[in-house]
Amino acid sequence: MPPENLIGEEGRGFRYILDGMNAERILVAQECIGDGRWLLNKGIEYAKERIVFDRPIGQNQGVQFPLYAPMPSSKRPTRSADAPRPCSTPARRAVPTPIWRSILPSEAGWHAAEATMTTYGGFAFAREYDIERKWREIRLYQTAPISTNLILAYIGQHVLGMPRSY
Secondary structure: OOHHHOOOOOOOHHHHHHHHHHHHHHHHHHHHHHHHHHHHHHHHHHHHHOEEOOEEHHHOHHHHHHHOOOOOOOOOOOOOOOOOOOOHHHHHOOOOOOOOOOOHHHHHHHHHHHHHHHHHHHHHHOHHHOHHHHHHHHHHHHOOOOOHHHHHHHHHHHHOOOOOOO
16 A cells, blocks of 8 residues: 555554444444334333223333333433544443343343334334334344354353353
């Protein structure tokens, strides 16, 4: 590559990429939390309004219990475009504990999506409710930007001290 095409310092490209990935971690974590809360609110609202056998379905424990899916903190760590520091610190604060930083928001959002799909039953697939669309969107974060299995493999090796599994 000609020197005039170099962006930043030579040999620091990987660090620049990691800084961009940290910004993505913030975005993905917040999207999972926001989608999960939206889904839970829709499920709770539906459970209160849907009447079967002269009572709301939310009166049944089998409907109530799955809809209690605690969502991580939604404090919005951000970084302005011209901030002098990298955004890795806010990215680490996007979820509460270090071990689950990359996995907790996607797991919580997925459980919220599953609970809401179950609450709506067959109506969840009707486009006018937007439940199936959000369910598909939140499922993406079990796979991308990093799959849940890769995160768990990293935790197994680097946190639990087990042999590398791949």
